[in-house]
Amino acid sequence: MRFLKNVFSQLHTFVLWALMSAILWSWIFTMVTDTSPQKKVQIYIYVDELRDTDLAVYLEQDLPDGIKMVKVHPFTYAMLNVDLLENSDLFILPASMVGEYEELLLPGGEAVKVYDPDTGSGAALDYISYSDEDYYLYFGAKSLHLDDGAAKYVADRLLAS
Amino acid sequence: MSANFRELYTDAELEKLRRKIKAWTVALAVISAVGLAVCVTLAVLTNTANARRMELYTIAVSIAVGWFVIYCACFAVGSSRRELAHAGTLRDGERERTEGRVTVTRQRLRIKKSITAKRVRVETPDGESLFWVAESRAPLLQGASAVWTVHGYVAGYEVAK
Numbered sequence: 001m002r003f004l005k006n007v008f009s010q011l012h013t014f015v016l017w018a019l020m021s022a023i024l025w026s027w028i029f030t031m032v033t034d035t036s037p038q039k040k041v042q043i044y045i046y047v048d049e050l051r052d053t054d055l056a057v058y059l060e061q062d063l064p065d066g067i068k069m070v071k072v073h074p075f076t077y078a079m080l081n082v083d084l085l086e087n088s089d090l091f092i093l094p095a096s097m098v099g100e101y102e103e104l105l106l107p108g109g110e111a112v113k114v115y116d117p118d119t120g121s122g123a124a125l126d127y128i129s130y131s132d133e134d135y136y137l138y139f140g141a142k143s144l145h146l147d148d149g150a151a152k153y154v155a156d157r158l159l160a161s
Numbered sequence: 162m163s164a165n166f167r168e169l170y171t172d173a174e175l176e177k178l179r180r181k182i183k184a185w186t187v188a189l190a191v192i193s194a195v196g197l198a199v200c201v202t203l204a205v206l207t208n209t210a211n212a213r214r215m216e217l218y219t220i221a222v223s224i225a226v227g228w229f230v231i232y233c234a235c236f237a238v239g240s241s242r243r244e245l246a247h248a249g250t251l252r253d254g255e256r257e258r259t260e261g262r263v264t265v266t267r268q269r270l271r272i273k274k275s276i277t278a279k280r281v282r283v284e285t286p287d288g289e290s291l292f293w294v295a296e297s298r299a300p301l302l303q304g305a306s307a308v309w310t311v312h313g314y315v316a317g318y319e320v321a322k
Contacts, residue, residue, distance in 0.1 A: 006232070006235070006236050007232070010231065010232070010235050013231055013235075014228055014231060017224065017227045017228065017231060018224050018227075018228075021220055021223040021224045021227060022220050022224075024223075025200065025204075025216065025219050025220045025223055026216065026220070028204060029204065029207065029212065029215070029216040029219070032204055032207055032212075033207060033209070033212045053209065053210065053212070053213065054210075056209050057209050057210045060209055069209060070209075
């Protein structure tokens with residue numbers, strides 16, 4: 001009883017500490033698990049269900065020199081900051097959304113079909129739950145990894161999975 | 162002061178309080194350092210596959226250790242600090258003697274950021290006088306025949322021969 005009374009008398013301090021801990025460590029972990037755009041390949045995938053962590057772990061195996069990590073995000077990740085999409089190296093989009101995001105895609109770049117709903121065959125099916133339409137892989141217009149080949153390397157690994 | 166006079170806080174008891182505060186302070190510093198070291202180790206061991214789990218563990222450890230340290234600092238170290246400060250005031254203050262039948266009542270008072278005190282009634286031939294005594298020292302006044310007070314708080318007492 002006395003313990004609870006003591007806790008309630010300092011409840012504001014306990015709540016403040018919990019909030020500070022959550023904010024501080026979340027920020028530190030964001031720093032620890034991220035790197036500069038030059039050292040990572042980013043993929044945005046327009047699907048509802050995505051095992052982004054598992055796909056990133058798979059794609060990070062045997063990365064080319066100079067690349068430290070692969071960041072896989074659903075489009076909802078950029079919901080509050082659409083500018084994040086601009087720096088993406090790769091996109092996987094359903095055919096119906098290509099027009100909406102056309103300006104983010106590499107002009108004249110070749111689109112690679114990654115999912116066919118008629119046959120049910122596609123890339124990274126263990127990680128990506130495609131909806132019932134054709135999906136295509138595109139390179140980003142502002143990708144930093146077109147020249148060094150890192151974007152193509154990751155795209156090839158994705159297609160091979 | 163008569164030969165029957167007793168200090169409410171003896172030098173030995175004050176020294177014991179000082180040692181208790183020092184021991185708690187060192188223990189809490191060590192616990193905080195260990196907690197921080199665990200959090201940093203978890204952050205260092207983070208990779209793409211375990212990042213979310215490690216972040217949750219780190220936040221949980223940080224909150225748990227923080228809450229423990231806050232609780233102990235407020236209610237173990239804090240109460241001893243307050244008691245030591247109170248004892249210092251009683252030892253150094255100007256004292257008044259009141260003789261009569263001394264009774265410790267059930268009435269309690271918790272002064273914010275200070276000690277918990279109990280009401281002391283001294284029945285004199287002229288009427289009664291009311292004082293306060295630190296709750297932890299109240300049992301000492303059993304059988305007292307006079308009290309010495311500083312600003313309304315009992316600082317010492319006399320026992321009948």
